[in-house]
Amino acid sequence: MDNSTNVLKAESRNLDFFYSNGHRALKSINMPLYEKKITALIGPSGCGKSTFLRCFNRMHDLYPGNKYQGQIVMHPDNTNILDAGVDPIEVRMRISMVFQKPNPFPKSIYENVAYGLRVRGEKNKRTLDDKVEEALKGAALWNEVKDRQQDLAFNLSGGQQQRLCIARALATDPEIMLFDEPTSALDPIATANIEELMSELKSKLTILVVTHNMQQAARVSDYTAYMYLGELMEYGETNNIFTRPTRKETEDYITGKFG
Amino acid sequence: MANTQMQASVLTNLTEVRAMIKRHKRNDIIFAVIGLIALMIGLLTLLTLFIDLVRNGYPRFNAEFFMNFPSRRAGSAGLLSAWVGSILVLLVTFITAVPMGIGAGLYLEEYAAKNWFSDLIEINVSNLAGVPSIIYGLLALGLFVYGLDLGQSILTAGLTLGLLILPIVIVSTRESIRAIPVAIREAAYAVGATKWQVVKDHVVKYSQGGILTGVIIGMSRAIGETAPIITIGALTFIAFLPPSPVTEVAPYINFEWLSSGFTVLPIQMFNWLSRPDHAFHINAAATGAIIIVVTLLMNGTAIWLRYRIRKNIKW
DSSP states (O other), rough: OOOOGOOEEEEEEEEEEETTTOOEEEEEEEEEEETOOEEEEETTTTSSHHHHHHHHHTTTGSSSEEEEEEEEEEEETTETTTTTTTTTTHHHEEEEEEESSSOOSBBHHHHHHHHHHHTTOOOOOOHHHHHHHHHHHTTTTTHTHHHHHHHHBBGGGGGHHHHHHHHHTTTOOOOOOEESSSTTOOHHHHHHHHHHHHHTTTTTTTEEEOSSSSSHHHHHHHHEEETTTTEEEEEEEEEHHHHSSHHHHHHHHTTSOOO | OOOHHHHHHHHHHHHHHHHHHHHHHHHHHHHHHHHHHHHHHHHHHHHHHHHEEEHHGGGOOOOOHHHHHOOOGGGGOOOHHHHHHHHHHHHHHHHHHHHHHHHHHIIIEEEEESSHHHHHHEEEEEHHTTSSHHHHHHIIIIIIIIIIIIOHHHHHHHHHHHEEEEEOOOOOOHHHTHHHHHHHHHHHTTTTHHHHHHHIIIHHHHHHHHHHHHHHHHHHHHOOHHHHHHHTTTSSSSOOOOOOOOOOOOBBBOOOOGSSSSOOHHHHHHHHHSSHHHHHHHHHHHHHHHHHHHHHHHHHHHHHHHHHHHHHHOO
């Protein structure tokens, strides 16, 4: 991997996060996010990976009392998306998210994908149709559902539902896509499909993925960050992290000695 | 030698285990029987009551009974003014309680800050559902009849019953909103929806079934309420119909019916029941049976609707 071709898409600077109960879940995290690369967050349960991920689309704002300190700066516009003056809705329009368990709306397949566009005020049927098709193709779901777009999303299998959620997140042309353990509720075949899809998606956008699965991080990601107890212990190119970790803790975790 | 001993001890153990299981199963059966008896006492009492009403009221189940005004002669007295009154009162109740209840429930659940004040409101709303209905009647007498000078009218009765079922609608709205998984909400916010978009496109849509059930159960409670209606002074003998809400000339609707005097089914029943002449008791029995059937139908509809709506939603 050639570092010189890497363009910075976002970076967190001295990011601290406090839950409403006062718990300091993130401790001064500095981490870059390179454009059109996949960055994986690994670490034992409760280490703050998901908390960190959810800072990127200001998901924590939904619950009162949570507090950010520090910055997440997005490039090229240099916007600090954690700034109180930046509307979380604006952030979510630029950065979309795929959740741990497939969570399609109890609506039709079509409406699930179209919802992000409808929220943006898109009413033109042609535009919606085109965008939905494009997103479903991008999520490798088009061939399976093109003739039943009006069916309820719940009638799809778990893996298809997760790809539908990816299509929903994709339809609005986000700059960054967040994945919060996207395959933890899926079987191995569906997992392989999602991983393949992620590798395809990075030609279009920047991906940050939380995973519990070491092999997954090794397979799909370009960069890996190892977190422990709210701190970023080690960050680097995935190849290096998995073959030559500089810290003992990282090595222990990766080799399964603890975690 | 040791082997046989071990076998023997396994066997005694097994007999003990089997005896124990038998004992436990006997307790199972005893409890099931007690439960069944408890259930039957409730059900059979109601069923007996219903059959008794139907048997007594049977001679009056005909079109005339529904199309006649009350009369001094029991045989030609009918329910016309009562069922029309009930429908009009329920219409007012529906129009006022449903939007207010859903609005209040949505606000409390989605918008209100969670603090001691909202806790206080929560406790009070639940409490209101348990306040005796006659208290609502007294409140309405003071507020609607005298305070706002609405008179002893359909409007007053509808508003009173509206207040009465408001807590039921609020509580069922909140409960069905709470049943929506956090993941669905977050999914909507994550694509950039505002709070109002989440409420209108998701929260309201997915909680429809539960809200509707609450509304219908509230309405079926309202239809049988007697005490508050008597308190506000409903007339018991009404031989006229309120002015029609729809007219033949423009603007085709009028609201005079709102200020009209009225009676409702349970009051008509109460009136007939309080007469010494046994012939009127037949009318009362028939009315009682009709109220029960209407209530059952409404609750049945609620269950059916909930099933229909829930069928498309799985989580």
